[in-house]
Amino acid sequence: MTWLPTSSHWGAYRAAAGPDGAVRVAPHPDDPAPSVLLGNIAGSVHHPTRVTSPAVRRGWLEGGPGPSDARGREEFVEVPWDTALDLVAAELDRVRREHGNEAIFGGSYGWGSAGRFHHVQSQLHRFLNLIGGYTASRNxxxxxTSTVLLPHLIGNADAVLxxxxxxxxxxxxxxxxxxxxGLPSKNLSVTPGGLTRHGSAAAVRDLGGTEIAVVSPLADDIPAGSxxxxxxxxxGTDVALQLALAHVLLTEGRHDQExxxxxxxxxxxxxxxxxxxxxxxxxxxxxxxPxxxxxxxxxxDLARRMAGGRTLVSVxxxxxxxxxxxxxxxAGLALAAMLGQIGLPGGGFGHGYGSMAEVGDTGPLLELPSLPQGRNPVSTFIPVARVADMLLHPGRSYDYDGRRLTYPDIRLVYWAGGNPFHHHQDLNRLRRAFGRxxxxxxxxxxxxxTARHADMVLPATTTLEREDLGGGRRDSHLIAMHRVLDPVGEARDDYDILTGLARRLGVEAAFTEGRTPRQWLVHLYERWRADLVSQGHDLPGFEEFWAAGEVELPTVPERSPLAEFRADPQAxxxxxxxxxxxxxxxxxxSFGYPDCPGHPAWLPPRQPRRGPLHLIANQPATRLHGQGDVGEVSRSSKVAQREPIRIHPDDAAARGIADGxxxxxxxxxxxxxxxxxxxxxxxxxxxxxxxxxWFDPLTDPEQPGxxxxxxxxxxVLTADVPSSRLSQGCAGQHGYVDVERHTGPLPPLTCTTPPPLREP
Known part of the structure; x- marks a missing residue:
């Protein structure tokens, strides 16, 4: 059995295919704290839910394009690859000719691959740009929310992110x-592109004399061992506390007026x-x-402690x-400003500690190899969390960051490497939107x-079934991601799929530039290497790198924009x-938004209180978003195959609910x-x-939605509303619900098996 290097968003690792074809996984030998999410990989690769052949929804195949509420409810017909690519190419061409390229939405938001070349969002956008462009999503x-707000406050969100x-x-x-x-440890194994050495959880435990005040309704947000x-x-009341802390600093003269x-x-x-x-x-x-x-x-007491030493305000x-x-x-930034420590080492304002492994890591911050996407000839875009609004309300105007924009009339949605039925809110509403x-x-x-709500589904390979370059922000290494397995079923690489479409639409030469996937890897690596060599760094050529399986990234000088600003605001x-x-x-x-005034403020909720219990829909500890939900680690956390919901003993007792x-x-x-x-x-x-x-709806007119x-x-329980008119950001972290014991038969799951599939 040959162990080969590869990587994932939750870390670099080694993989091998045994004589029985089963996947074996081992952590990277230099990783001091490998992610438990590696345990989801082996069971996911050959899971029955793999898409193994191109498939077309029967209603679309027989009746052609058009709005349909049958999406997500109808069987699929498996077709040959040539048939599938012919259908997709013809439909792309029809839509751009009859409605213009603005009518194509290139969704592709998600965490499809840790690879730099087979980054499917880049692949799809490169292809769509070459055929005339598409309506894009932003943020x-x-x-x-933060990436829209922070430029107004500090000029560039990256200064803290x-x-x-x-x-x-x-x-x-x-x-x-x-x-x-809080600083939840569960988030410290994940970053886009992955990490080779996970050190953040141990670093939080080893903060020495640094004290931590964890402001959260969840004890799990306290870092273990700290x-x-x-x-x-x-x-949802952090702003009230932040304002009160600032009030104490101001009225007791503990703020830094200078x-x-x-x-x-x-x-x-x-x-x-x-x-x-x-x-x-x-x-x-x-x-x-109150x-x-x-x-x-x-x-x-907390405000006085904050003013008594070097304090980091983390949000x-x-x-x-x-x-x-x-x-x-x-308000967190304003609180840090009142303490006067922004730009000092270990003080001021932090945004994202405990949210992602890269925040607080010491890996080099440098550009990594990436596939050029080209220029999108279409200027129309939406804030990413407004996709259902766009599909349901073409022509409607809305506010965004001081601009008045209009939703386009989308006729074709092309989604690759992402799952909006994980990321989005009010999924019953999203189902209606996907029907339009x-x-x-x-x-x-x-x-x-998302695949089940499609008309045409094209089976793509996983990272283990292709070659790539792996690396994440703040990673210590670039990983040579070797191919471990043959493609499952008829799955093809995203590049191969889009090359087939590009050939049919007359842009193959521009899309591929005459390169195979391996030639693209060599090209991207050597171009990246040349840039670093020109800066005085010594890196091996591609063949040496590929044979070694990885290269350690060089240390690069790093500047702190806020430290430079503090030292000399004029310069x-x-x-x-x-x-x-x-x-x-x-x-x-000047925008005049009632839900985002010109200074930090306490604002009452806009949405109705839909139940007596406050729901927090946070990130899981057993998978990355929805990825790996069919894997062993995720399945082991379920209760009778259902996702666990945590509830306080008092609330459980009041409803006659027992554990399990x-x-x-x-x-x-x-x-x-x-x-x-x-x-x-x-x-x-x-x-x-x-x-x-994974969303598994059972039609029932008696149920809400x-x-x-x-x-x-x-x-299904969180409202599809924006954070404000300024950012139009996702507001899906919180909601209101009630909980009751389920009585009667337990419905079977359907999300763990493929939808009905038929031959033509």
Whole structure:
């Protein structure tokens, strides 16, 4: 058995195919803390849900393109590759001729592959650009709110998202980390492109004398083995606590006025708001206590501790995936500014610690090989989380970052390497939205819910069935991803699939540039290597790199934009209108958005309270999003094959629920089944149902939304609303539900087997 190197979003590893064809997996030998998610790989590769042949929905095959509510409900017909590619190419051509390229939506949002060449989003966008372009999506579900807001405040979001202090720096300089949203260890094994050496979880445990204040409704957000105090806050009220802490600093004279005057603008407006001079309400600890559930005396004590030493104010990405998600980010930055430590080692403001493995890692921050996508001739785009709005409401206008935009009329959706039925909210509404286009094409490895809601499904290989270059942000190595297996069934590489379409549409030469996949790997690697060699680094040629299986990346100098700014704001101004940190943004204020004013503010919820329990739909510990849900690690966490929901003993007892019971979770948007896990690690009144269980709807007119997800996907329960008019970001982290014991027969799962498939 030959062990070959490869990589994944949860880390580099070794893989081999045994004599029986089964996959064996072993961690990278230099990884001190391999991810448990490696345990999902072997069971996923040959799982019955693999798409093994091209397939076309029967209604589309017989009736042609057009809107249809049969998507997700109808059988598929398996067809030869040439037939499938002919159909897809002809439909792309029809739509662009009759409706223009704007009518093609190139979805492809997701985590399809850790490979740099077979990065399917780049592959698809390169192809679509060559045939005239497409309507694109902008930003991400993960940080879509922050990446719109932060440029207004500090000029460039990367100043905090890509230039975070390392855990070692925190250990050496930081007295206190105040972690709004916590520092959950479960997220520290994942980063786009993967990591070879996982060190963040151990680094958090080894922060020495650094204390941590964890502000979260979940005890699981306390990093294991750390010296931390838990502040079990009411979900969605972090801004109230942040404002009250700032109020204490201001009224007790513990703020750094010199820093505010030298490096910030708008501190006077923010101070007036804290003192209530504009609205008559001081944002004091007594004001905050009934809102956030943290006693006023504890708020004062925490504020004084923050002012007494080097403090990092950390805000997790989860907090901006909510209604008014701009506010905890902005208020956290303002709180850090009042302490006057932004730009100092181990102090100031952090965004993403505990959200992703790369934040706080010490790997080099450098560009990696990538496939050129070309230029999109179509300028139309949507914020990524507005896909259902776009499909349902063509021609409707909406606000986005000071602009008034209009949704295009999409006739063809082409999705590759992603699963919106994982990422998106209000899945019953998304099902209706997917019924509107003329055609939906999905390029996929498995029969996900998105594939089941397609008209044409093209089977793609997994990373183990092709060659690639693997590397992630802050990774220490570039990995030679060797092919371990032959393609499963008739699966083809994404590049091969799109080359076939490019040939039919007359752009093959431009798409391939005459290169095979291996020749592309050599080309991308050597071009990248030449850039680094020109900077004085010594790297092996491709053949040596490929034979070795990896190359350790060179150390590169790194600058901290905020440290440079702090040292000399005149010489290194920020890219904001004032050149300084904007605690009040005249630009945002001029937009006149009632859900995002010109300074950080406490804003009441817009959405109705749909149930007595506050739902948190966080990231799972047993898979990456929905990837690997059919794997061993993910399946082992289920309760009677349903996703577990965590509930406090008091809330369980009030509903007659015992640990291990199957429960129905519901509100007016939808309902799902889940397995109860009774625990004191959640605040009373809070339930936690992680995202990523494959959507498995059972049609039932008696259920809200007309269907019951029998597997436990929380996105049937979360509202499809934006964080605000500014960012139009995802607000799916929170919701409101009720829970009751499920009675009657337990419906079987269908998501773990393929949909009905027929021969022509």
């Amino acid at each position: 991400t579900y993960s940080t879509g 890509r230039h975070a202090d390392s855990w070692q720096t925190l250990r050496e300089h930081t007295d206190l980390v105040v972690a709004f949203g 010296k931390a105090r838990w502040y079990p806050i009411v979900p 820093f505010l005057d030298r490096c910030c603008t708008g501190s006077d407006v923010f101070a007036e708001y804290l003192l209530g001079e504009r609205d008559g309400t001081a944002k004091s600890p007594e004001w905050a206590e 809102r956030c559930g943290v006693p006023a005396d504890d708020i004062r 997790s990405w989860s907090l901006q995936r909510t209604e008014h998600g701009e506010q905890p980010v902005w 286009p003329d055609t939906v094409v999905v390029q996929e490895t498995h029969w996900t819910a 290194h101004p920020l890219g904001t209108p004032s050149g300084r940190i904007e605690l009040f943004s005249a630009t945002i204020d 019971d199957i429960v129905r979770v519901f509100n007016d948007l939808g309902a799902c089944l889940a397995g109860a896990r009774v625990t004191e690690n959640v605040r009373p009144g809070v339930v936690v149902l992680a995202t990523g269980a 007309g269907a019951l997800c029998v597997h436990g996907n929380p996105n």
